[in-house]
Amino acid sequence: MLSQKARYLISFQYSGTMYSGVMETPPHQATLGVQNYLEKAAEKLRPLVPVKFVISSRTDTGVHALCNTAHIDIERSGGKPPFSESVLVQALNRNLKHEPIRVLAARRVSDTFHARFSALSRTYVYRVVTGCSCPSDLPVFERNLCWVTQRGHLDLTAMQEAAGLLVGTHDFSTFRSASSELPAKNPVKTIDQLEIRPSSGFLMHHVKSSDLKFWELEFTSRSFLYKQVRRMAGVLVAVGQHRLDPECVKTLLDIRDLMAYPPSTIAPACGLFLKNVEYCEADLDTGRTEAET
Template sequence: MNSPKTRYLVFFQYFGTKYSGVMETLTDQPMLGVQNYLERAAQNLRPVTPIKFYVSSRTDTGVHALCNSAHLDVQRGVGKPPFPAGVIVAALNYHLKAEPIRILSAYRVSDNFHARFSALSRTYIYRLVTGCSHHSQIPVFERDLCWAPKGDHLNVPAMQEAADSLLGTHDFSTFRSVSSEKPFKSPIKTLAQADIRPSSGFMSHHYEYRGLQFWELEFKSRSFLYRQVRRMVGALVAVGQGRLAPYHIKELLEMRDPLAYPLNTMAPAAGLFLKSVEYDDADVDTEGNAAE
């Protein structure tokens, strides 16, 4: 008889430009999902049954993750003990070394743990840069990692005032993508954080002489609707540019209609990062269990 399955929670990051998103795609597609590469690497653990990654947070083509998460079950052959968490991290990273994907840490979790449904919250960051009159002025090390909206200046206080109206529990239908794959999903979400601040990236000071300023918009909620963050960011940038007033954001929220969202306003994918996925400490026993 084979050994019982062992469930692991893994945290991982990726540079999303070359992938169709995080979710698995058919292998004959020109761009594959991050999940395809994770599962391909996991088969080198030589499990009794194929390993599937259950990803906590979906990200689209071009979206990056500082830290996403997933759970997986690993079943070994007769008499073989479960892998230590450190072996999972080292083995997966070894077989992922050709890809901009890295396993950050791993934990053994209970059999009823689910990376998606056990998550308490998700935090996203969107990066903006101002001072670029043309996209060619974006520093080479920042390409595909930020958005440079038109104009040399954003009214950040007005943007923060508008962002404050998004806080709390609302029907976010206006900020849901019209092409949402799951229109039956509840649009009621509780936004716990919506902050705008200057970016403190370690290279920022190299760009100051060029008049470039980087900004981070950070949002936290238990879950988000499809493309909700990018649509919120786009509307807030429109406020910063003076195309919308802060009170317009509240009006859009109250319309509860995705078709009411201003055309050609959604922020592009490149500046969006999934920053973190949070869990209850009781679900993830970290002592003696994690591997970095």
């Protein structure tokens, strides 16, 4: 019997500390990417052809995802019907049980849907903690999940003033990475939303007499330049520490020169989380009901 190919949008999360990033790496590399483990889990589904995860949003070494997405095509042999969405999620998670990776959802989509190019926006959250005299002050369940700064608490008003200068459409050449793989990529990006707010750490209500304060910087755009979010976060934190003036953001945007980016300012990878990827509901609607396995 002829096999039937089915395309799915897969939503998944991971702690990025032990991976080289989300993208696939050569199998002989000491540290692999999240994609390597996802595709290894899919192998155990016994597809007719190997399953490739087409990732929507690249994250680098040490960066986490509350929800990243990818699309996959699965063909089953022997004329078997497509996996139901719920069974696919359960099977992939069963095969990923030894990794800090979890499939959140699967959804049947049309054969023309593309996880990367169909995305309307991406939202990242950057987490910062202040009030630490040394990194060991951080609770163990927060380690590798936020940027530990040691210059006192942040000036929220100054940061919000600086953030307002980043919102909108700008040439972000100064905020592109010097090691960018795509130097010719258009540096003009639109920041749709940028919010800075005090936050609470994981389970911090159980920690008594703590001087720790947590902060979240949330960025939304259709797309970002390589390491742009970490570079914007670093500048905003420097403003909050009074190392930079809020108006310096406008100067950095106007100069359009990556070499003008303040040295030793980029935020470390550990505090960055991909929060979600948004799609138009019409692009996700295939008009099909969930298939039976």
